[in-house]
Amino acid sequence: MRKVLFLSLALILLLGITGHGTSSYFSDTETSAGNTFTAWTTVCEDACGEHYIVLVNHTWDGTNSTWTYEVTSGSSPALSHWVLGWCDCSLVVAVYEYDVNGDLIPDTVWECGQDPTTGLWGIKVENNTIEYGDGETRTVTIVLAGDYSQGRVDISMKAGQVIDICEACGPVCEACPPGSMILVSGTDTMVTEAGGTPITPQNAVLAWEPCTSYPNCDTSATEDDPSLWDNSTGNYFASTGADWIWETRLTSDPGADAAETGRVVKFERTFTIPCSPIGATLDITVDNGYTVWINGNLVGCAQVEPAWTDPCTGCCEGWEISDLTEPHVHTDNWSTIESYTIPASYLVEGPNTLVILAANEQLPDGTAESNPAGLIYWLEVEWGY
Secondary structure, eight states, rough: OOOOSSSEEEOOOOOOOBBBBEEEEEEEEEEEEEEEEEEEEEEEEOOOOOHHHHHHHHEEOSSEEEOOOOEEEEESOOOOOOEEEOOOGGGGEEEEEEOOTSBBBBTEEEEEEOOOOOOOOOEEEESSOOOTTTTEEEEEEEEEEBBEEEEEEEEEEEETTEEEEEEEEEOOOOOOOOEEEEEESSSTTTEEETTEEEEEEEEOOOOOOOOOTTSOOOOSSSSOOHHHHHHHHHEEETTTTOOOSSSSSSSTTTTTTHHOOEEEEEEEEEEEOSOEEEEEEEEEEEEEEEEEETTTTEEEEEOOOSSSSOOOOTOOSSSSSSSSSSSTTTTTOOTSSSEEEEGGOOOOOOEEEEEEOOOOOOOOOOOOTTTEEEEEEEEEEOOOO
16 A cells, blocks of 8 residues: 555554464554555464464454454364354455465355354354365455454364364454344244144145135145235235245145144244344234244234133133134134234343244144145344444
8 A cells, every 4th residue: 555644553562372372463554545544463373173273464444354364274184164253244244265375265155153063153164165185274364344353252163073162363242233133934944843742853844825716726736826825914925035834735744634633733943143132023823823932931822712611812822732623723813914022031142942833723524725724924033232
């Protein structure tokens, strides 16, 4: 960069040992055409298992900060991926990986979120095509929106079946930047109970959706798009990516009489909130009815009444032990979508679980065509300062 006004060089030598890490920091600030560019020439090396990670540079251009690392794999098994702890995925602009000659490595894959292998929330860097060689060093640059103080952050490194969780120098999430996530019904929702019996968790499947000429439908034919369910709910979920799900595609699949006797199915969805939850909004309906909780807190119910003698409006539990007929499970009103505002007190930093106990009514002489079942939902979760 051409220096127009001045160049100031401040030298601060910080020598410390934290675990296996040593660090020295040199700051160089230049101003040109009204723009300030600051670079920290940084030596910060850490060992993590048999691997090494060195923060060699941290720059700030007034908009984005760039964190440059040298990552060295240990001996066989070589490094497969590593995660830099970070709290807000919306602030990750880009990640680049270069070989020892400084050439950009193709097919580098990065993602931000909770790494299912190590459990660490952050920026995951891996290469699906060109694996690390023993002792190989690569340069990785991570670009973040905004600038952050430099400190000790969690990292994880995986080589074969060996996972090391350590600390290294990096950007510190000093607060809880606002963020949100949206979860919708799909095959990543789990079924954990069916017919009143706990089962080994399995993925939900896309339910067969009744045709617009219901009940004169053919389950083997191509489904109408939009279906009767979609039309009856005003295509409310059409733009959300949510889809109708159930334990099986057809209500008769668990057994020939299942479409006649009705069915109670429990669905669960686990999600992670990185920091200070603000609240959530849930839109949901089930053909025929449901009760829903988050982290054991009752959120609400619809189209169900308890099994005891005197049904009561607003009582959300007890219907599941009934015969699944009126007035315990209602035939009508499933097309009405309920929207719930979920307070922050129902949510926690870390793993959270949405649980939906859903009912398909008993229908004498019911078939897959005449007594289908489906759940659909949209959940938005927010967090922040």
